[in-house]
Amino acid sequence: MSVIRRRLRTVAVAALAAGVALGSTACSKSNDNDGSTGEGGEVKLVLQTFQNFGYDQALKDFEAANPKIKVEHQKMGELRDFQPKLVQWLAAGSGAGDVVGLEEGVLLQYVQNHDKFANLLDLGASELKTTFPEWKWNNALTPDGKKLIGLGTDVGGLAMCYRKDLFKAAGLPTDREEVSKRITTWPDYIALGKEFKASGKAKAAWLDSATSLMQPYIMQNSETFFFDKDNKFIGDTNPVIKQTWDMGLQMAADGLTAKAQRWSGDWDAAFKNNAFATLPCPAWMTEGVIKPRSGPANAGKWDIAKIPGGGGNWGGSYLAVPQQTKHPKEAYLLAKYLTSKAGHLAAFKEAGAMPSDIEGIEDPAFKDQKSEYFSGAPTGLIFGESVKNMKPVFLGAKHQQVWETILEPQMQAAERGQLSSAAAWKKAMDEAKKATS
Amino acid sequence: MSSAVGAAPPRHAASPSPSDPVHRRRSYRLGRWDIKYSPYLYVAPFFVLFGIFGLFPVLYTVWVSLFEYDLLSDSKVFVGLENYRVVLDDAQFWNAAYNTIGMFVVSTVPQLLVALMIANLLNRQMRARTVLRMGIVIPNITSVAAVGIIFALIFADRYGLVNWVLGTVGIDPIAWRDNRYASWFAVATMVDWRWTGYNALIYLGAMQAIPKDLYESASLDGASTWRQFWKITVPLIRPTIIFTIIISTIGGLQLFTEPLMYGYGLIRGGASNEFQTLAMYIYERTFTGNFEYGTGAAMSWLLFLMIIVFALINFALVRRSVKGEQK
Numbered sequence: 001m002s003v004i005r006r007r008l009r010t011v012a013v014a015a016l017a018a019g020v021a022l023g024s025t026a027c028s029k030s031n032d033n034d035g036s037t038g039e040g041g042e043v044k045l046v047l048q049t050f051q052n053f054g055y056d057q058a059l060k061d062f063e064a065a066n067p068k069i070k071v072e073h074q075k076m077g078e079l080r081d082f083q084p085k086l087v088q089w090l091a092a093g094s095g096a097g098d099v100v101g102l103e104e105g106v107l108l109q110y111v112q113n114h115d116k117f118a119n120l121l122d123l124g125a126s127e128l129k130t131t132f133p134e135w136k137w138n139n140a141l142t143p144d145g146k147k148l149i150g151l152g153t154d155v156g157g158l159a160m161c162y163r164k165d166l167f168k169a170a171g172l173p174t175d176r177e178e179v180s181k182r183i184t185t186w187p188d189y190i191a192l193g194k195e196f197k198a199s200g201k202a203k204a205a206w207l208d209s210a211t212s213l214m215q216p217y218i219m220q221n222s223e224t225f226f227f228d229k230d231n232k233f234i235g236d237t238n239p240v241i242k243q244t245w246d247m248g249l250q251m252a253a254d255g256l257t258a259k260a261q262r263w264s265g266d267w268d269a270a271f272k273n274n275a276f277a278t279l280p281c282p283a284w285m286t287e288g289v290i291k292p293r294s295g296p297a298n299a300g301k302w303d304i305a306k307i308p309g310g311g312g313n314w315g316g317s318y319l320a321v322p323q324q325t326k327h328p329k330e331a332y333l334l335a336k337y338l339t340s341k342a343g344h345l346a347a348f349k350e351a352g353a354m355p356s357d358i359e360g361i362e363d364p365a366f367k368d369q370k371s372e373y374f375s376g377a378p379t380g381l382i383f384g385e386s387v388k389n390m391k392p393v394f395l396g397a398k399h400q401q402v403w404e405t406i407l408e409p410q411m412q413a414a415e416r417g418q419l420s421s422a423a424a425w426k427k428a429m430d431e432a433k434k435a436t437s
Numbered sequence: 438m439s440s441a442v443g444a445a446p447p448r449h450a451a452s453p454s455p456s457d458p459v460h461r462r463r464s465y466r467l468g469r470w471d472i473k474y475s476p477y478l479y480v481a482p483f484f485v486l487f488g489i490f491g492l493f494p495v496l497y498t499v500w501v502s503l504f505e506y507d508l509l510s511d512s513k514v515f516v517g518l519e520n521y522r523v524v525l526d527d528a529q530f531w532n533a534a535y536n537t538i539g540m541f542v543v544s545t546v547p548q549l550l551v552a553l554m555i556a557n558l559l560n561r562q563m564r565a566r567t568v569l570r571m572g573i574v575i576p577n578i579t580s581v582a583a584v585g586i587i588f589a590l591i592f593a594d595r596y597g598l599v600n601w602v603l604g605t606v607g608i609d610p611i612a613w614r615d616n617r618y619a620s621w622f623a624v625a626t627m628v629d630w631r632w633t634g635y636n637a638l639i640y641l642g643a644m645q646a647i648p649k650d651l652y653e654s655a656s657l658d659g660a661s662t663w664r665q666f667w668k669i670t671v672p673l674i675r676p677t678i679i680f681t682i683i684i685s686t687i688g689g690l691q692l693f694t695e696p697l698m699y700g701y702g703l704i705r706g707g708a709s710n711e712f713q714t715l716a717m718y719i720y721e722r723t724f725t726g727n728f729e730y731g732t733g734a735a736m737s738w739l740l741f742l743m744i745i746v747f748a749l750i751n752f753a754l755v756r757r758s759v760k761g762e763q764k
Contacts, residue, residue, distance in 0.1 A: 080702075080725075083725075084724035084725065087508050087509055087724070087728055088508065088724075090511075091508050091509075091511050109509060112510075113509050113510040113511075116511075260595065261594075261701070263701060264593070264701040265586075265589055265590045265593050265596075265701060266593045266594055266595045266596055266597075269593065269595070269596035270595070270596070273596065398726070398727075401725065401726045405703070405704070405705050405721075405725070405726070409703070409705060409707075409708040410708060412708060413615065413708035413709065416612070416615060418612070418615040418708060418709075419708075419709075427709075435726055435727065
């Protein structure tokens with residue numbers, strides 16, 4: 001659902017790997033939706049999502065309200081497993097669901113090649129424009145503004161998760177208000193990290209990895225990431241990227257990071273071993289990533305403060321209707337319902353996915369939400385505030401590829417000392433240019 | 438087709454109806470057809486299925502490899518052999534080939550040698566023989582993905598079992614993923630864990646077909662067990678050894694899941710592609726990033742050719758080095 005959450009490895013990778021190892025090509029289990037207008041004019045829709053969209057309850061409600069529509073929800077594992085399949089199904093002209101989940105990191109790829117998707121504006125989506133933040137809406141719109149391929153599901157929001165017990169051991173404030181005040185800017189945050197380390201009382205690093213800084217800092221300080229609005233690669237000239245790279249690796253050099261490779265088994269173990277004290281966290285990361293990895297033994301030891309540098313966003317998804325569907329009208333109804341206030345709030349309740357629906361964010365069901373695991377932190381309030389004044393960041397069609405397969409691994413190599421910072425940077429930029437030319 | 442099948446009496450000819458010449462002629466014709474065509478019918482299911490699921494994809498891959506085929510936008514431009522030129526010019530392709538062959542050698546050579554030893558031990562009289570013989574194939578029936586996850590944790594850089602053990606005896610932790618050869622070793626361990634027992638079982642089957650009196654007379658002549666093994670056992674199971682080597686070559690050069698899982702599911706196989714195999718690189722080019730279907734198809738074909746060449750080389754090498762006495 002978000003840039004990162006989709007990359008939880010293990011099970012989904014297992015499925016992928018086993019599938020490929022067996023030599024199976026695109027599986028055809030989703031073909032049973034072909035024009036199946038069952039008994040009594042009943043329409044069967046297939047919804048394909050990745051990760052956990054939290055739609056179990058929402059779908060029940062939808063079916064209850066629309067007795068003539070049955071929905072089969074196919075959870076396709078991680079986005080990295082789903083994405084290649086979806087591309088094949090779209091190219092083959094069959095196999096894709098009637099409604100499919102798209103993540104913002106890959107959305108623009110589809111906006112560029114939008115002929116495989118139905119135009120939601122033709123299906124009546126114009127009426128929904130005002131229910132979404134402008135940027136969320138515009139992201140799924142073709143440059144000429146005439147075709148909309150997706151409706152927004154969640155947004156990331158941003159906060160700083162921290163370990164109260166480790167803060168206490170190092171003699172730092174533990175109250176979330178006070179911590180927020182001590183880390184209003186990123187230099188403050190680094191300075192507090194140095195204080196944490198200097199105390200010598202906590203046997204933990206300040207941050208999990210130098211790469212954790214990249215997404216939040218760049219999202220806050222630049223309107224573009226690796227690509228300009230013409231989808232030209234600017235990763236090498238966008239000053240903010242190099243700046244964050246240097247800042248992160250300097251923290252690593254100062255011994256403030258645990259040098260854990262994110263999304264690896266070691267990283268998972270680092271949570272359990274209390275190896276670091278802070279972690280910038282979008283909404284979906286709190287209940288979905290930190291809680292299961294830290295385990296029940298660490299319940300109540302985490303808390304959530306405001307992110308340094310003001311608000312920001314990290315991740316978020318869309319629902320789209322492929323052109324190949326036999327039931328575009330019903331598919332649109334489903335997408336519309338799931339991205340309405342009711343659908344958003346149900347997903348928030350189930351999976352912690354923060355609503356992108358304007359009314360949803362203001363609803364008490366979201367606003368007053370507190371997280372028990374995170375010491376009762378008012379998550380609704382903190383994350384809601386973080387996206388209030390956010391500026392949209394243009395990601396580009398190949399954002400996810402450049403980040404996940406090129407920049408992050410090279411930065412990690414530099415952090416571990418396998419390559420010098422300069423060599424890793426050059427390698428990353430060369431590879432990115434090659435991949436995006 | 439003057440095979441043994443033709444020598445058997447046709448079934449229909451046996452049905453007696455001498456009084457009716459027309460009937461007799463017909464049944465004679467049916468019998469002829471039976472002899473002539475039914476063998477083809479019997480083997481047809483395999484060839485039909487192979488044609489659909491084996492031959493067609495292979496030929497279609499050739500076709501696709503001649504196009505610049507972007508799966509995402511579905512655009513297809515004929516470029517001839519350009520894809521092959523691009524691939525042969527690509528340093529990452531050769532890096533992947535180097536890794537694949539390296540891991541193949543590091544895993545297969547010890548694997549087959551150990552399998553041979555194990556089979557030899559299991560070929561003796563001992564207690565609980567069947568249990569032990571069955572036991573060695575158990576690793577083979579475990580899921581490769583599960584094996585990958587577990588071994589990735591065992592060889593984890595920071596909290597891994599191996600580095601912890603090394604630490605207790607005062608050895609610095611090994612960078613299992615940043616060091617190319619360390620990563621090869623770890624992946625080879627995974628492969629061997631799964632396949633050694635399987636090969637041992639095949640060897641064992643072949644060894645049981647060797648007549649016992651050969652060993653008896655060798656013992657009488659004063660040959661040591663070790664000598665018997667190399668002079669009798671190994672030469673006599675040579676066809677089996679060649680079989681396992683060819684199968685291992687095919688499997689080893691297509692290595693995919695183990696290194697993928699080892700790198701926590703990242704298709705690039707290490708920050709500098711230390712353990713990215715050809716199969717992984719094909720997947721990376723075809724199904725991620727630019728969705729270069731044509732390039733992936735070209736690489737698949739090169740891998741196919743590489744496997745054939747390697748299988749032939751191994752075949753020739755083994756045939757020469759393990760010469761049987763039965764000339």
